[in-house]
Amino acid sequence: MTDLPLRDPDPQPPRQQCVALVDDDRNILTAVSIGLQAEGFATRVYTDGETALKALLENPPDLAIFDIKMPRMDGLQLLQSLRQQSTLPVIFLTSRDEEPDEALGLAMGADDYITKPFSQRLLVARIRAILRRSELVRSQADDAATQETTETVVRGRLEFDPSRHQVSWAGKPVSLTVTEFLIVEALATRPGVVKSRNQLLDAAYNEDVFVDDRTIDSHIKRLRRKFRAVDAEFSAIETLYGAGYSFTDG
Structure with a gap:
């Protein structure tokens, strides 16, 4: 009897990257979430900044997307509070008449902004570009940790x-x-x-x-x-x- 070749164990699937969405407009949350899931991302959605802040600090995703205009705690306030404790990558969603807010958000530590209305393709491209930069930073840190010098x-x-x-x-x-x-x-x-x-x-x-x-x-x-x-x-x-x-x- 001929021995069958041993099968390598199935490789572990790549970790699914997670994007958190924060917007008080449930229609936008639903549409963006479905689109990102179709591109292979896991998503979490939050309809107000206060709830989102607690969740982002306790269980950080890979990236977060904030709308600027929200009640209770708007996107700028959320970013300001987040940046006191986290360097989580953040993209802002803004309207065409919010240029001062765009500049302020970047100055406060946002990584990018996208003006509404936007295409799903543009949003995914921006997300992947920022995640690649973050992965590169983590990879460099891991490589450095294994070196004696x-x-x-x-x-x-x-x-x-x-x-x-x-x-x-x-x-x-x-x-x-x-x-x-x-x-x-x-x-x-x-x-x-x-x-x-x-x-x-x-x-x-x-x-x-x-x-x-x-x-x-x-x-x-x-x-x-x-x-x-x-x-x-x-x-x-x-x-x-x-x-x-x-x-x-x-």
């Missing part, structure tokens, strides 16, 4: 690890979003060199995200607040009026 870059009291997206100041960790980290990295890689707002936008955003260059000013203010939370005397990010920003820690 680290890739930490030291600039005076600043230390940052590009592979792990980790930052510390004077030995104290500073929690940054991916966008904030990319701005710090762009500045600190070449201390003393002035970076224009457009150069920092290029470093921090995908090519298909169009934001006002003044958004960088808001990011810089948030970065200074975060660093000053661990060192009240922090002044390493300098403003050169009319030119841009530079990093120095002499």
Whole structure:
């Protein structure tokens, strides 16, 4: 009798990525949820910001999509509260007359925004682009964790690890979003060199995200607040009026 070849065990199916949707319009929630499930995503839906915040912190999805205009806690308030404890990737849904809110949302730490009405294809493309970036960050962190040597870059009291997206100041960790980290990295890689707002936008955003260059000013203010939370005397990010920003820690 001929022995049958041993079968390899069935490979584990890839983990299904989860997208949380937060919108008080149930019709939009239903339509977007069905569309994303058809593309292979798991979805969770929430009709108000307060309920969503608790769920997003207790059981984080891979990405969240917020409508800006909601009762009780709108999308901007939800993002502000979320960013105090989480760097979860976030996309905003906005209306055509909400440009100031779009810029504010990006400055507060949103990863992207999409203007309504939008196509399902565009939404899925944006979601996958952000998830690829997040997966790359996680993969780099996992790779770095298996290496004996680290890739930490030291600039005076600043230390940052590009592979792990980790930052510390004077030995104290500073929690940054991916966008904030990319701005710090762009500045600190070449201390003393002035970076224009457009150069920092290029470093921090995908090519298909169009934001006002003044958004960088808001990011810089948030970065200074975060660093000053661990060192009240922090002044390493300098403003050169009319030119841009530079990093120095002499």
